[in-house]
Amino acid sequence: MNTFTKEERLCSRKSIDLLFNNGSSFLLYPFRVSYLLIETPHKFPVQVVINASKKRYKKAVDRNLIKRRTREVYRLQKQSQLYDSIPKSDKLLLLSVQFVGKQIYDYSFFEKKLSGVFKKLLNNLTVDDSPSANL
């Protein structure tokens, strides 16, 4: 399903603080991604927050455009590239996607880059998991 309801978005201020203080992160231009696994069970495996900083983009119109494009791409790709590949567990993945590009790119660029982000994220998750599994 290509839905993107409120349940899939990260809205709680506490969770967001937790994510940015304790989560791991990597940069894959033009996105900065932060993520954190927590034990709280949830209806969806991932909650995401999409972000474009006011410091970087002064105009509200620009920020809206960035967030809308990112959200649209995420909505269309998440099921096939993220949800299906993620290992089933009680854990919830908190995710932040922050746009840090120097300019605003067109839709196809977003499509390509975000799919790269998903691949790297899944790779990082399995690497993080494996040592803990050994212990």
Place this chain on the structure above:
RNA sequence: AAUGCAAGCCGUUCUAUCGCUGCGAACUCGUUUCGGAGAGGAAAGUCCGGGCAACAUAGAGCAUCUCGCUUCCUAACGGGAAGAGGUUCAGGAAUGAAUACCUGCAUCAUGGAAAGUGCCACAGAAAGCACACCGCCGAUGGCUCAAGGCACAGGUAAGGUUGAAAACGUGAGGUAAGAGCUCACGAUUGUUCCGGGAGACCGGAAGAUUUGUAAACCCCGGGAGUUGAAAGACCAAAUAGGCUAACGCAUGUAGGGCUGCUCGUUCGAUGUUAGUGGGUAGGUCGUUAGAGAUAAAUGGCAACAUUUAUACUGGAUUAAUGAUAGAAGUCUAAUUUUAUUGGAUACAGAACCCGGCUUAUAGGCUUGCAUUUUUU
């Protein structure tokens, strides 16, 4: 018709697929189906003014900030309307000439310089009670027998130089030379009188003639309590702990206080059940029907007011109102000739709500004024 200026208005549309946030309806009550709604003229800047809310508050004064021609409009304003006056520019007419007259456009933080203090660089003799540099005169008095402007007293702001600004302007009389000293035409006036106007002010007569600066301090008059929807009101899970009651447990126990110790005395858990206040996550309200919009009539020069009629769902809260593809429209360039191809399609995104101001804005429309050209 074109161009320019000013004012006002509009500021892309349709289809398909996949979504987001409210609302309504249906039932098989599922984050199911159907229906319908979903950014602006500035939503912006947060520069003013209000509503609303909490807190503060006897009254008065001082300080601080702010506003400043008049009348009116408004909930209010630093906003708006209509006027008054000044300044600049243009045109016209008059005069011997002019700073004077008339008309129009633009523009002005436009209270007070006669309450006081200060400042006015450079230049210049002098920058405000004219300490006379050059010049003019030397009538009157002095020197001298006399003549004589005489490095005598003195008179003089007409002329010169400087400057942003030079002591009312121009002309005539007058005089030794000059001077509002006198006169004519003007200028200014916070002096008096008369007349007009609601008032700012205007007109007339008489009198007077000591620059500018208050966006220097200052004086006068009006206004301002503080904070800002993260205001504020309410509901409230789980967990932990607080309090109360009952039961249970003990010879009132374990343990503690008083004491050097003992006695004595005093405090007194841990469990179970029920109740309860505070309060966290989270949620609800505040929150979108209004000092509102549109139209007509009436009153008013106008801003605006009154009456009647009509229609009325943006409401998010890590923050919706979208994404992609195609087509059309508009503007524009080239090819070439009336259709192709390319490009452009602005400024910009509600965050409690209103009234203003300011700033940004592709393109289009309407009205008015000015100029040019064509036709009659």
